[in-house]
Amino acid sequence: MVSERAADVTPFLAMDVLERANDTDDAIHLEVGEPDFDPPDRVVETAVESLRAGNTNYTAARGKPALRRAIAAHYDRTYGVDVDPDRVVVTPGSATGLLLSMAALVDPGDEVVLTDPHYACYPNFVRTVGGRMETVPLRPADGFRPRTSAFADAMSADTTALLLNSPANPTGAVMDGGTLADLVALAAEHDATPVVDEVYHGLSYDVEAHSALEYTDEAVVLDGFSKRFAMTGWRLGWMVVPPTLVDAVNRLAQNLFICAPNFVQDAGVAALETPPERLDAIRETYRERRDLLVDAVADWGLDLGYTPQGAYYLLADVSDLPGDAFDVADLFLKEAGVAVTPGVDFGEEAADYLRLSYATDADAIREAIDRLDALLATVDR
Known part of the structure; x- marks a missing residue:
């Protein structure tokens, strides 16, 4: 019998969306916060050296x-x-x-x-x-x-x-x-x-x-x-x-x-011990990706109302689109192959929003923008 504690635990919708997106051909992943960079080379080398030294x-x-x-x-x-x-x-x-x-x-x-x-x-x-x-x-x-x-x-x-x-x-x-x-x-x-x-x-x-x-x-x-x-x-x-x-x-x-x-x-x-210059370059890359998405959200006529200053997420208000945020996220995935997370995963105040992650590469973000441009041009508001 499942405990009340376990029964009270809600699913993590971003991971549910990820699972569905993985079953969708050519899906673009804007749903999870998974950096597309590799770890620093010295980190990988150190782990291998430590394993070989028997640190298990x-x-x-x-x-x-x-x-x-x-x-x-x-x-x-x-x-x-x-x-x-x-x-x-x-x-x-x-x-x-x-x-x-x-x-x-x-x-x-x-x-x-x-x-x-x-x-x-x-x-x-x-x-x-x-x-x-x-x-x-x-x-x-x-x-x-x-x-x-x-x-x-x-x-x-x-x-x-x-x-x-x-x-x-x-x-x-x-x-x-x-x-x-x-x-x-x-x-x-x-x-x-x-x-x-x-x-x-x-x-x-x-x-x-x-x-x-x-x-x-x-x-x-x-x-x-x-x-x-x-x-x-x-x-x-x-x-x-x-x-x-x-x-x-x-x-x-x-x-x-x-x-x-x-x-x-x-x-x-x-x-x-990673040189700070490496992180500076990564941060600048994220900033460029953020700006791509912020501009796109404005072009789609969705209310952003702020500019994210950190991490690699933004919340876009989709209350003007047909249905609720679940419906919109489902539409984006089924019709455009773009995976995003319904905001209700993050609280009642985010229920009308979608979370978009820009932890993926800029080319994928541009492709997602093009797909959603085409889709949203067909949606009655």
């Missing part, structure tokens, strides 16, 4: 000391923040860090405040540990950036954590430092812990993405190697946790997943 055994649950030191050095180098490597816990992907953070902080009935739209899997992490959610609506007129006052209105005596994401999936919004500092302070006033998903750091355009660790040692910060280093299948991430949570998170990690793969951790050290 368990490591400590919190990760190899060399990787934890490299992560701490990354915060010093990038943000000017001093992080004790003992506060770093290496995880098999940043999603595992989300689960660990919820398990460490949230008891049944506790409240977690998060934005709407939000990353599709956030509610399932909260539900899995028995928590309940209060959401803060985001608006395209604000660039989908949160207002501190809206968070203050949403919080209560039962609020245990604020779940934040910047640069954000699915909107591409980037919080400025002042807002992030205010939200951290607001959490402290309510004796709540900020849990800040920073996995898209390094992928922002014309704005600076700030880390919560610039403003507090009491946040749980999540990051990983999947996005900016194109290491999605390597499953390697990390958490930086407050000193008071180190022991609890380590015990949970020991029991729930043992450790991240040994040789992949060595590759993570190599990734963090």
Whole structure:
């Protein structure tokens, strides 16, 4: 018999669309956040060398000391923040860090405040540990950036954590430092812990993405190697946790997943040593792809209302097209072979939207634009 916990977990629609698109001839994938770049050569070489050296055994649950030191050095180098490597816990992907953070902080009935739209899997992490959610609506007129006052209105005596994401999936919004500092302070006033998903750091355009660790040692910060280093299948991430949570998170990690793969951790050290010029070039490529899609959405007469400043997604309002967002996504896939994700996957506030990913190459994006140009010219509005 299926548990209530499992029954409450909703499907991840982007992956459902991916499965359907894989069964569609010549489909163009704008539905998933899968970078089309290869990992840096030195990362691959390091993993192979580590395997050949026999590094296939368990490591400590919190990760190899060399990787934890490299992560701490990354915060010093990038943000000017001093992080004790003992506060770093290496995880098999940043999603595992989300689960660990919820398990460490949230008891049944506790409240977690998060934005709407939000990353599709956030509610399932909260539900899995028995928590309940209060959401803060985001608006395209604000660039989908949160207002501190809206968070203050949403919080209560039962609020245990604020779940934040910047640069954000699915909107591409980037919080400025002042807002992030205010939200951290607001959490402290309510004796709540900020849990800040920073996995898209390094992928922002014309704005600076700030880390919560610039403003507090009491946040749980999540990051990983999947996005900016194109290491999605390597499953390697990390958490930086407050000193008071180190022991609890380590015990949970020991029991729930043992450790991240040994040789992949060595590759993570190599990734963090990647010359910044490589990431600069990748970021510029994403910016060019973003601009292609932003211009196309305007040409289609769909309301965007903002320009994404980070990650590699945008939300397009399709409420003027026939049917709901599911119908439009189905039309795009069946009639044009273009796979996109219905916005309802990311919350009620995104129900009239489609999420489009520009993590694929520019030629594929141009082909998708041409196909949708032709299709939308035939659609009555």
